Amino acid sequence: MRVIVVGAGLGGLALANGLRGHGIDVAVYERDPSPVVRGQGYRLHLGDPGIDALTSVLAPARASAFLAGAHAPKARFMRFDTALHVVEEHDFGGRHLSVDRQELRDVLLADVNDMINYGRRLTAFRNEAGRVTAYFDDGTTAGGEVLVGADGVNSTVRRQYLPHARVVGTGLAQLYGKISRSLTEDLDNVFSAVTGPGHRVVGVARTRDYATCSFSARVDELPPDLHRMTQQQLKSLVMEMTHGWHPRVRQMLEDWREIVPLALRTSIPVDPWRTTRVTLLGDAAHAMSPAAGAGANLALQDAARLTAALACGGPPIPGLRSYEREMIDSGFAAVRASAANGTRILGQDPLPDRQEDRRTVPRSS
Incomplete structure (x- = not known):
């Protein structure tokens, strides 16, 4: 065959x-x-x-060899408000790996x-x-x-x-990129989400060598030409949309790099x-x-x-x-x-x- x-x-x-x-x-x-x-x-x-x-x-x-070298985060999901107060925690159990x-x-x-x-x-x-x-x-x-x-x-x-x-389309767009792993020492979960007004969400997840950082929002709150924007323009846009959020979140976004916009579909x-x-x-x-x-x-x-x-x-x-x-x-x-x-x-x-x-x-x- x-x-x-x-x-x-x-x-x-x-x-x-x-x-x-x-x-x-x-x-x-x-x-x-x-x-x-x-x-x-x-x-x-x-x-x-x-x-x-x-x-x-x-x-x-x-x-x-591959699995032995992968990062194993805590088996839980954590959700925070913009002041980094915990609003939701879910323990998954089982094995979980974060891989590149x-x-x-x-x-x-x-x-x-x-x-x-x-x-x-x-x-x-x-x-x-x-x-x-x-x-x-x-x-x-x-x-x-x-x-x-x-x-x-x-x-x-x-x-x-x-x-x-x-x-x-899901009505959402996401910008995802990398930040330094050292900025997420106490956020070593399968996924951590900081949720703000207007369905704006900053998500963080660690790997062995870096942490991913994403920002999602409703498409009607975002410019229609995200793919034409420079890295600095994308970062400035998200910094403006997270004004007043906890300084830890702002610090992570300041370190954000290799940002890629993506329309989320299902x-x-x-x-x-x-x-x-x-x-x-x-x-x-x-x-x-x-x-x-x-x-x-x-x-x-x-x-x-x-x-x-x-x-x-x-x-x-x-x-x-x-x-x-x-x-x-x-x-x-x-x-x-x-x-x-x-x-x-x-x-x-x-x-x-x-x-x-x-x-x-x-x-x-």
């Missing part, structure tokens, strides 16, 4: 590692011309599901880089006669028995395969679809706002589950059907949880009603 993976993000790379470990023929197609053409982001949160999934798909020695996204990507690339075809943007696919053919913008094609859309929130695979599935859950030789993984299926800290965990978990489903032998459809049932349940549950947290803490728009499509079928199919 040959598996075509579209997208070399964390989920696609994790799947490639898992399939390779089981001796399954796999090829990954990535639209970026190289793995270093753009920034990959900063800190990621991994809980038990993500840690277990990563361990299952990576070579044991590589997984052990680029470091995790490098680990996932190490054993599968020879399987990745860079500079290949998918334009369409055809699924017929027990085979899937992928078409790319350079005129080339690739064929296999299974095609996996791991191509993120703007998934080309999803748009063709599930045209009724929508991704919408999938709308859809009903289960008829299983074919095309499937989805990670944000391509269930993108969500970061308010639950679950996105990376779900992508890795999807990869581990899909690996197990395809490695069991026999025709692929039964395994894909089992995978999709678990992926849809857990993925859209996380979408709803993230939206609920985002609405309560960040001022996110409520999640729109579920979208249905006449082509969906009962789960017993």
Whole structure:
């Protein structure tokens, strides 16, 4: 069996590692011309599901070395007001790690880089006669028995395969960057949030080498051209919007650097679809706002589950059907949880009603 993976993000790379470990023929197609053409982001949160999934798909020695070097924060969420008085505390239990996204990507690339075809943007696919053919913008094609859309929130695979599935804005934008780790000695939690008026939130989370610092607000309170603003302009904007907040918060924002603006979006859950030789993984299926800290965990978990489903032998459809049932349940549950947290803490728009499509079928199919 040959598996075509579209997208070399964390989920696609994790799947490639898992399939390779089981001796399954796999090829990954990535639209970026190289793995270093753009920034990959900063800190990621991994809980038990993500840690277990990563361990299952990576070579044991590589997984052990990476996890041993990761930062382990206190297993709790803390929310403060602008005077840094505690207004909410939640203990999670279990294992939690804060890892650098680029470091995790490098680990996932190490054993599968020879399987990745860079500079290949998918334009369409055809699924017929027990085979899937992928078409790319350079005129080339690739064929296999299974095609996996791991191509993120703007998934080309999803748009063709599930045209009724929508991704919408949350009403929020976020600026995220780095600050010195030393500024957050007493804020070593899975996540710490300082919430102010008008749904303005400063978030902090430590890693081994730095701390991430983010600022989120309603899009109608922010300029429409954030991506055109300089680093100093972005920092000045947020300093103005947090005027009067605790000096500790202001000190962290003064140290803020490598700031990147991002519009926060979310999938709308859809009903289960008829299983074919095309499937989805990670944000391509269930993108969500970061308010639950679950996105990376779900992508890795999807990869581990899909690996197990395809490695069991026999025709692929039964395994894909089992995978999709678990992926849809857990993925859209996380979408709803993230939206609920985002609405309560960040001022996110409520999640729109579920979208249905006449082509969906009962789960017993």
